[in-house]
Amino acid sequence: MTDYGRIEATLAGYDYALGDCFRCIRTEVQVAHIGDITSPDAVTPLFACRWCIEALVVMHDRAHEPLGRMYVDTPREHPY
Template sequence: MNIALSLSPGTSVMGDCFRCDRSGLQTIRAGVMTSPGGPGHVAGETPIFVCRACERALLARHMEAQTSPARPYVRPGLHHPH
């Protein structure tokens, strides 16, 4: 399963928040959760909606991750070569 977040201005809808489990709130699409297909499995794609409070929290975490790495031995913005 993969989760791709892409917080960008978009249309808001009333619904449930994926992150905090509150319902009946104004939410915005924050990304998509995908599962790969394979033998006996059908690939799936589920949109992820978050409330405005969780959107702010995700944006704050994103900004923090850009300035301070989660692991001190890895500089922010660099990818591990696997």
């Protein structure tokens, strides 16, 4: 389950400047440096807007949820 208070704290921890978001391809929006793609020839910085950073954090949280959690609310007996 995503902790939205933690997401807000994560978003507040970045330094933002005007730039282009690599994920949604919007230009001249508030973006933060979130990492780099490194190859033997170059380092490419990745900048993302607040909306995309939030979406990436939620994706990360969902990918690391215990697999059994999605079945917790299912009935134990067949309904028919």
